[in-house]
Amino acid sequence: MAAQSLLGWCVALLGVGAAASLIVSRRRELAGWVALVAVAIAWVPLALLVVAGFSRGVPEFDVLALPSLGARLAVAVDPLSALFLAVTAVIALAAVLYSVHYMTHYRADGVAKFYPVLLVFFAATIGVLVTQDLLFFLVFWELMTLTSFFLVIFERESPASQRAGLKYFVITHAATLCMLAAFLLLWRQSGSFHLAAAREAMGVMLVERPLTAHLVLLLLLIGFATKAGVLPMGDWLPDAHPVAPSGMSAVLSGALVKLGIYGLIRVFCGLLPAASSFGWGVVIALAGTGSLLVGALTALRQNDSKRLLAFSTIGQIGYICLALGVGVACLAEQPALAVVALAGALLHLVNHACFKSCLFMGAGAVLFRTGERDLDRLGGLWHQMPATAGSTTVGSLALAGVPPFNGFASKWLIICSCLLAGLQRPIFMVLGLVALFASLATLAYVLKVLGAVFFGAAQRRFVVDEVPVSMALPQVALAGLCVLLGVLPQLPLRLVSPAVTAAVPGGIPAAGDVLGGLLGISITVDGATVAGWAPLLVLATGIVLSALVWGLQRMGGATVREVPVWNCGEEHDSGIVRYAASSFYLPFKQAIAGIYPRLSLRAPRFPSPVRRTLEMDSWLYLPVARLMERVSHSTSRLHVGVPQVYLMWIVLGAIIVVGLVMVVAG
């Protein structure tokens, strides 16, 4: 089938699904199943499109043209788009399946404003990823931002959700404005909104008007980095993620913020010629490093499970940006290392989508059953929710980069690329060491979450069941993906490599020459293998050695007996004698207390005459209301409740009427 009709089918199916789920939205579960079926069927054309994108690329074709503006809806799928489409597709399916049951626990808010909006959001995301025209890119981008805004403010009666939504709306629209300005500047140069024209325009501008060219790049950096959640512009993220429904939080972290990275790659690898990319690479890498350090350390201080994960997303996006920056900076001088860094960025992006969505779903599952997000009040859920606990543990260890899970493979690539690039440019080595330290902080906060939620003892005894299968399945599947992609990193690398090649139109060494390895990944620079990671081999060694040690442990023939926890002889309820999440790492947390400053902005105040004029209550409404009140008060005095008095009024009234009639008649 032609790519054109595949794309058409895909969008049409999502649209039909949106309409159908809107029609049946009175029945929460049914609406969810309808949306799921729509996404599942839309998967087929989307998967074919992704396969086509990876295998031979979908050549550009026009859907719609606006010649007067120099804009046409040109669509193409190259491996880079295909990679992002694949990630979005996987996360979309998992999140919708998860939401079917999850959305039943909202009492006040109907799903009519969830599933249809979510499906439109997915369609807009596909549009962003395939369009080759900046104007239509912006249209889809805006559609995506608006739909995600409505999903963030889903809980109508929660002030926190409304406030977070407003913040998201304002910040992302400021960013969109930056992008619009940048696109218009490019359009003024070339007269066309097409990506290829923009690339040429950028090349010309860098020579003729370098100041404007760098202004355009700065505006685009601000625009995309805001969406990606890079600090300080990413400040919307820690507010918006926790308040959205958990399925949507998974999508926000798994797919939406990734589009900011997509934009950055398109701009700084695609638009910017390699010759002038070093400075911008350093800027992106520094922004990423700041983000990953502050994100990880701030996450360490959080006690709200979803807010903690949101800060962790900032940190992990920081890793991706760091690698992207190193890659961009190395494009001209050390293209082999640029391949390593860009592959690390894209691989971490894929991995992050897997484990962070899994973790948000896990936090959502706990919230669904216990109604709690406060880590201090949770505990001891390991045996009650084994599937959630197991997949969250796997996801957490992957997030912390514990080998052999998938987070390690990509963090390894990122850190290796920093250290190797640092041999020439020492600044990258320092950034790599900061990234190493931040991954320890990451480890610290995931252990805190695991210790507080699943291990330990519950303060209030939660007697809960495991979540329904439709909620457990996506978590377990994503956790399984974390293990699979971690043990066999060469599989995702096979998809990432063509995407790296496609990202840099100026040409770059084939990823296969730099990142080889039959059993895993090895980095070969200038013919010498300088680093290697073979998870299968290390894992096999670990398993064999652990099994031998297990044999050693059983050798003594010790009998096993279960005993209660020993609290120095005192008999306490285990819920009372417990170590609360907020007590973890106290000395360390005190040392880093000021790392995430809070600005308290005040609304601007108008001069007092204006304010007085604007307060219509005081000079218009209140006087009128008081007058009315006084009149009705005096009227009510007449109603004394004595029949004789009423009779008297009637008689008086009759006399007056008769008198009036006589006057008029006479």
Next chain:
Amino acid sequence: MSWNVGAVVGLALLNAALVLVLAPLAEGVMRKLRALIHSRKGPPIRQPYLDLAKLLAKEDLRVTPGLFYAVMPSLTLGAVLVLATLVPMGARPPLGFAGDVVVLLYVTAASAVLMMLTAFASRSPYAFVGGSREMMLLMAVEPVMAVALVTGAVKAGSLSAGAIMEWNAANGPTLSMAVAGFALLLALQAQAGRLPFDIPEADQEIMGGTFIEQSGPRLALFRWAMWAKQLVVALLLVELFVPWPRFGLLPVDLVLALVKAMVVLLLVAVIDAVNPRLRIDQAISYYAKVAFSSLAALAFAVIGM
């Protein structure tokens, strides 16, 4: 890359077995030295073996049911033995091609992670206190190790531990490697869980902290893992930063490395015997200072000293 499967498997097993067998011996010697400093007679050097044998035969008391909790001690010791296969001992590390120094750093952390997970799973508040302290200590110590190893990587131009060892053996002592080696020595004290940094266990204070609920065979494996870890990190230190003299003959180089590691561990034991325990915040600020100072090694390496 050409490598002989048999040689790799043989060397890997040799490394793991050596560490497993010799770790209690090193511990015994360290205990003896400690006793001598305290003017005590001290236990016989074979005492750690006897301790292990006794613990392995004792009753296994568990506070948490389930497979996950049951396999944790074996996984922990297994992780330390994997670390042993990534560290050069007389020759290039057997699994060096499968894991470079970055992998090595993460595997070092992995054994600590397994211990902390066990501590949290044992539900005792003392274990939580211990686990929380262990994590803070890890955050303070690992950067020091990282800086030391990266300094070696800068000198050798490769992230492989074997390449760093060979570069250092061929090129002789340099200022940057000396500083980095000294930093790693300071880090070893905490990696070995020795005074003044035995804060996560702190017997007199939180009664073994991380290990409070571990007994019998489980405790045996955790103790073994701690002893093995200190030996492996000591071996890493001597092989990467003091690899001279080198004869190119595996048995000779191996014995030499073990002797040098023993000397380093005796130094650790001396520091252990004459110091009181620090508070965790003092330990963090101490290692923060060490980490920043060790950046000097990196700076020296970058300018070629």
